[in-house]
Amino acid sequence: MCDVPETFTDWFAIRGWHIHPHQRDMLDHAHNPTTLLIAPTGGGKTLAGFLPSLIELSLQSNAPGGLHTLYISPLKALAADIRRNLMTPIDEMGLPIRVEDRTGDTPSSRKRRQRADPPHILLTTPESLALLTSYEDAPRMFAGLQRVIIDEVHALAESKRGDQLMLALSRLQGLCPNLRRVGLSATVEDPQAIASFMSSASDPCTILQADPGPDPDIAMLETETPPPWAGGGAAYAIPAVLEHVKAHKTTLIFHNTRAQAELFFHNLWLANDEALPIGIHHGSLDRQQRERVEAAMQRGDLRAIVCTGSLDLGIDWGDVDLVIQIGAPKNVKRLVQRIGRANHRYNAPSKALLVPANRFEVVECRAALQAVRAHDLDGDPRGPGPLDVLCQHILIAACAGPFDAAGLYQEVTQAGPYTSLTQDAFDACLEFCATGGYALRAYDQWQRLQKRSDGLWQLRDPRSARLIRMNIGTIQDTDTLKVRMRRARGGKPLGEIEEGFAAALTPGDTFLIGGRIVRFDALREMVVEVSRDAGRTPKIATFMGTKFATSTQLSDRILAMLAQDDWPELPSHTRDWLDLQRQVSHLPSKGRILIESFPHDQREHICVYGFAGRNAQQTLGLLLTKRMEDLGLAPLGFVATDYATLIWGLEPVLTADALFDPTGLRDGLETWLAGNALMKRTFRASATIAGLIQRNTPQARKSGRQATFSSDILYDTLAKYDPDHLLLEITRQEAMRGLIDFGRIEDMLARSRGQKSLLRLPRVTPLAAPLFLEAGRTPVQGAAQNRLLEEEAHKLMVAAGLDT
Known part of the structure; x- marks a missing residue:
């Protein structure tokens, strides 16, 4: 058992604290090669991760220079927050330990100094670490590295950022053979999978699980006004939400998209008669505005913050005593993460409310509540490490100096995501990095690596290292333009909007950003200039954000609920709706695909x-x-939600067998993909990660249109002359797994074992009716259009037999 120095026990005693069992466990396992700690939010897991480092450094004579501990965070803001929190025990115990952070916001002068004279503890992000490993002096900088702490490891494991991080750690392991890894997380559905992801192939991982603490106090908000039949804004619930805000110290109000957050904030502010201090926080806002909101939260100045995933992770807001999730959570693990933001204290139950945005989301929210109470987290199995990330890693390795291909292959296959990488796949990536591939090898710009006479590989032109470093990273953000208030010399920055949305604006159009209604004035030098226009109704708030899909596990729970004989846990309006669906049609079930065919409004429809x-x-x-x-x-068109697809056309569908043949669906997918714009978008992302396309150059960053033009030409060239090119194969894999999600269609067919029920019905059914509102929904501007939408909803519900 590790002895805790008296300096530390005294510090804990002065604060009235004691070391939690899982913090003691981390000290006892401090010398394990890899350790994964799963502890509830507010349980002191970050301090548990740092305690061994602080104690080791405190026992060294005057804490000599050199990097001892590297902390990796998925968020820049989290790294800065951890530094502030970490300095409290260091300063109060008088420990001679230097702590610094290094992110994209760190000044260049400090970055240069950190490489020459690194601090004892460096807090950084996966992208910054990858950049550090690309320099020739990386072996000197990391020579004394003892520990790596990966915070919120579950979030990194779900994206290519995590794959890149594991490759960088494999490089560090080669430089520092005794390096110890620590992963920290509050929400892990499969601990062994995360352990395999973060450990090297040759070292086992110890999994430590803390006492999960009390179950959260979580419920679904029920209002006198029932939710609407469609839509995602939850405007009906604003009076009730405002009452809960008044009854609590600080409330986080989470949304699934930035547009929904903007609209809800706008409506909440209009209803805020008492002028309670309320803020908004999401990734499209200007960094300074986000930091002001974060500082106000830390001071306890805000009663509510309308937010998105930008506040999902780790930052410690001690005064938050209520979390409200607007709209169905779509994913139980994400919901648990958000719930943990409330009562960020050990052994204190988190309090949360779910607010369904529409009638069907009542069912989904109830299913999510059941999953949380059952501690049933969702998550899909990880696939193998993506090859576009590996290509970037090979180029990063070349920037650091000549390398041996066999040695690099062995290093890569020590990384958890790449343990199954074949020699052929590695060789294909190396060949691509060296020549660009068969169809591109004649062009100098893609001849990036060359093999020396001694068998080592190196950059063909050492000057290309600068360009490679400028494009390190796997985050493919949406093409955005800066938004500024209009002034003679450039006004106050407000945030960013999508390039496509900006292109659709005409002078005088209004939209929401940062809770303000602004008028579009002009587009100058790729900057959207706006003016205040508080007296007008906004056209729409449009931010892509993240559009979540309901997880497989949550969908299964919803289907299980629909199979019940009755639903006493649901509000009466939702029970009546489902009862009527059962009377006039069937309810969907897990073992059979329900397909409804019916006429409506002089068109034939099917709902799957x-x-x-x-x-x-x-x-x-x-x-x-x-x-x-x-x-x-x-067919004339279709609309899709998480649970159904509605198609309308001129002829009735009387048999389903020909439509749902699995072989025919896959063949149709391949044909459709071959000429689809989605493939070009996916290709552009993978080509950028793999280094074929550079968004950033020493001169300027390419606009989205410029990058699209370049990638479209490349895609067409490769598709015509080199259809088996590595990047086209990567693109096909990414498309199938990502936006297309064809695997879930195959899972749907598998779970139904090919069983289908095609019902020919005389009219629209209760469960299909809300999809018509999805199909006809347009930006709502003013009371007249609201009334028209309500009248259309009423007609549809009457047609479906729901005349209440």
């Missing part, structure tokens, strides 16, 4: 209940309309 998530249901609509076209059924 797949519960496969929005992306898969969207793909299903594309594939089915293509097959319907081939069969002469004259």
